[in-house]
Amino acid sequence: MTGPYPPPGGPYPPGPYPPQGPYGPYSYGPPPDNHLVWAILSTVFCCVPFGIVAIVKATQVNTLWYQGFPAEAHRAADEARKWAMWSALSLAILFGLYLLVVLVVFLIVGASASRLVP
Amino acid sequence: MSTVYRGVPARGARAVALALAGPGAVVAGAGVACAAVWLGDPTTPGGPLPVCPTKLLFGIDCPGCGGMRMAYSLLHGDFSAALHYNAVALVFVALLAWSGAAWTAGRLRGRAMRSWLHWRWTPHVVGVTFALWFVLRNLPFAPFSGLFV
Numbered sequence: 001m002t003g004p005y006p007p008p009g010g011p012y013p014p015g016p017y018p019p020q021g022p023y024g025p026y027s028y029g030p031p032p033d034n035h036l037v038w039a040i041l042s043t044v045f046c047c048v049p050f051g052i053v054a055i056v057k058a059t060q061v062n063t064l065w066y067q068g069f070p071a072e073a074h075r076a077a078d079e080a081r082k083w084a085m086w087s088a089l090s091l092a093i094l095f096g097l098y099l100l101v102v103l104v105v106f107l108i109v110g111a112s113a114s115r116l117v118p
Numbered sequence: 119m120s121t122v123y124r125g126v127p128a129r130g131a132r133a134v135a136l137a138l139a140g141p142g143a144v145v146a147g148a149g150v151a152c153a154a155v156w157l158g159d160p161t162t163p164g165g166p167l168p169v170c171p172t173k174l175l176f177g178i179d180c181p182g183c184g185g186m187r188m189a190y191s192l193l194h195g196d197f198s199a200a201l202h203y204n205a206v207a208l209v210f211v212a213l214l215a216w217s218g219a220a221w222t223a224g225r226l227r228g229r230a231m232r233s234w235l236h237w238r239w240t241p242h243v244v245g246v247t248f249a250l251w252f253v254l255r256n257l258p259f260a261p262f263s264g265l266f267v
Contacts, residue, residue, distance in 0.1 A: 034241060036235050036240060036241050036244065037214070037217065039244075040210065040244060041214075043182065043248060044181060044182040044207055045182055045185065052249075055245045056245060059242050061241070062238055062239075062241065066238075091171075095168065098168050
């Protein structure tokens with residue numbers, strides 16, 4: 001990449017474009033990835049409020065970017081990813097607990113099967 | 119930065135395989151989920167598939183509630199039942215198919231393609247949609263009571 005800056009956000013190739021700083025001019029550079037797809041998926045499939053927080057954070061990414069607060073936009077993008085991740089993780093934890101409960105119930109039923117069956 | 123976005127289309131079996139690895143994993147995961155829903159039959163209560171924690175704990179529908187039954191109905195070609203179980207999730211299935219196709223095409227072309235996910239106001243619309251959907255389907259009077267599943 002060119003310049004002393006970190007590469008600009010967005011999957012654009014290092015082409016023959018003029019060198020561009022990470023944060024400006026705002027009207028040309030793409031805003032950072034707001035991880036919206038993960039926020040939506042974790043809200044729809046994980047049924048936990050964390051997904052809503054992820055969507056709100058994703059909302060702030062573009063707004064902050066176009067208002068001229070690139071650092072804050074990047075921070076909001078990171079937050080959106082973090083909340084979506086925790087939303088998915090909490091579902092995984094809940095599902096693990098569910099499996100654990102089912103397993104324990106089966107074990108109890110199995111252990112007392114001799115008494116339940118006449 | 120991902121290595122598939124080089125600005126030139128993927129050439130050769132190796133590059134194409136690299137570009138298709140991500141979408142392939144997503145399709146495989148979705149296939150496993152569809153198989154689980156097909157076999158588990160969430161439309162019949164008491165099946166092996168767990169009920170949404172929100173519904174279990176609070177007795178209300180969350181924005182995603184009915185999603186598995188919607189998927190089950192969709193897999194069996196019952197479009198009106200799918201619409202009944204979770205209309206918003208059904209719309210998002212179509213939208214995600216679109217963005218998934220754009221993602222795959224972008225990886226093959228070596229240049230990211232934009233889809234509805236990248237529009238300026240998409241996060242806002244999605245957030246408002248989810249919030250409204252959350253409230254509307256829990257209202258206990260007609261015509262909204264029909265949205266509770």
